[in-house]
Amino acid sequence: MKVLLAFAGSRGDAQPGVLLGSELLRRGHDVTVAVSPNLVEFAERHGVPALGFGLDSDELLRAQRDDRRFRHPNPVRRAQAVLDLQRRGFAEAAGDLRALAGDSDALVTGMACEEAAAEVARHHRIPITALHFFPIEPNRAVPVIPAAWGRHLPGPLNRLGWQALTVARSWALEPERAAFRRAAARDSDSRTSSAHAGGFEARARPEDRAPGSGRAGSIPPLVDRGGGRTPAYTAIQAYDPALFPGLADELRDVPFTGFPVPADDGAGRRAAERPGPGTSAVEEPGSGLGAELLEWLIAGPAPVYAGFGSMPVAEPVAVESLVREVGRRLGRRILLVGPMFRGRIGDELAVVDQVDHRAVLPLCDAAVHHGGAGTTAAVLRAGVPSVICSVQADQSYWGRQVEALGLGATAPFSGITANRLERSLIRATRPEVRLRAAAYGARFRDDGVARAADAVEALLPTAPRSAGADGLSNPTAGHSASTMIGGVR
16 A cells, blocks of 8 residues: 655654655555655665655754743743744645655655644545554543643643643644645645545544543544544554653553664664674764774763754854763763764764764663654663653653653753762663663563554555444454554543
């Protein structure tokens, strides 16, 4: 079947889509992966057919860095900045996806462009699956406030808070969604006409929408493909629910696949193992310094990894100076990773553009990072403690959860100083924290991509289905993952 995977955002947002696309290709599906234009080459390097859509992710990240409202003391101003950022690029993303999805049988998307992709799926009347890298569905288990005191909020208040945030996002994007629908209505409508002629009919009913989900305006209705109705919207939770105690029990009908990380091909090793001289999978293709970095890694004590992914670092020289000073105080070697830093390798400091997390992180003593879902998963998989210096979005939530579970420490990137980073690293590398991090890494599941592919395959139009008790088809018959219709029940 023909599947379009649309994953806007930074590399951390795109990589799960690339991995999932590669797995679906391996299973014989016709796959196209759509990513931000600046990440097409990244996707193609991993062997998947890729096209660009929407705006460059770097442009959106720079816009956030330069908008002072994100750092404003007034929470209303910060909320306005977030909503404005959500609107930016919607028209471009939805327009590009509309052209790409015309002959697709299903659409799979990530969190960064879910609403735009949902409008496209509604227009073409195809099912859509969204991979959530963080629990944004309304729930009682995850504190809606990413602060230490947020853990003391009562569960019902958390659920109401998540519902309010979802409604606010839906409200903020309504003008863009309406504009897309008007543009689509001016089209020749040839696809709709041919679909009706072939017995393909969309049926939207109030009961098909999840009460209180806030997504009713962007979720396509159920569709009839001749073999029974298919859930038009399915959310797959692509993270480990064990990181949020009580969440899996609350969302029993929601599929959890685990983190979509690259399968361990022998390059990823546990902390106690060190690669031999022949190991070559230390860095991504084209990043250089592979042999020299490998020699540096195994020549001395395990270093502290420091990297902030695709986050725009406004003052890289100051950041480098800060982490180098902390390393000097603690007597630790530092591996600093990021394209914004000047690459070089010295005795106590190595600076490189990018690395293969599977190979490098298990050789490190701790990891200082921004707390993106993908990087957090890589550090957890490596079995080393984290110091999460959150910048935006869900990163502060990951930081609080990692700290609450005794797997590391957290501090906002905007308030980081040498003294604060030093204290955080000391807390994160206590013996009991190391043991908990190593234990988590030892039980980390590497089958997240395969399980996500199983859940997607179950929703494809030709997947085997059996009638459920409600008369609808059961798209998960024979699969371990379950699905939901329209959001959380």
